[in-house]
Amino acid sequence: MPTNITGKKILMFVENIYEDLELWYPKLRLEEAGMTVVLAGPKAGITYSGKHGYPAISDAAIADVNGNDFIGVVCAGGFAPDKLRRDPKVKSLVSHFANKGQLVAAICHGGWIPISAGVYRGVRVTSSPGIKDDLENAGCIWIDAPAVVDRHFVSSRKPDDLPAFCKSILQVLTA
Secondary structure (H helix, E strand, C coil): CCCCCCCCEEEEECCCCECHHHHHHHHHHHHHCCCEEEEEECCCCCEEEECCCCEEECCEEHHHCCHHHCCEEEECCECHHHHHCCCHHHHHHHHHHHHCCCEEEEEHHHHHHHHHHCCCCCCEECCCHHHHHHHHHCCCEECCCCEEEECCEEEECCHHHHHHHHHHHHHHHHC
């Protein structure tokens, strides 16, 4: 198990209609690796519901998050990213991580967030086929694969690809 990430903090965004597995699987896997995962939503201490009804309570309000406290971000899919990408602070945080060469990970529709943050131009990525055109129009190089790593960017297609996604996240974080 990696030791250089033990005690480090990773950010995840949460909002209603997130994809349940795409939030919980990475959260639990990163905690298992010794990291602290902070769920940030529009408001702190609020319960948000996943697409399949699983609840997640936000640890922090997005507006109060300081990017310097984290070593990267993981963007889960579902319909939540479409709401989250409209928040200037969400875009600012993702830009912060990308500009520092820190982890920016997105699965399924989570890729909408880095698109809106303007950090994906020229990056090799994958996603749900449903946003392939959005990614290509944003200047990405779309690849159909379970997980794609391009420097500090990690992307994946769908819940079935979560093992490859999390393995790739951990490889980037421990490199």
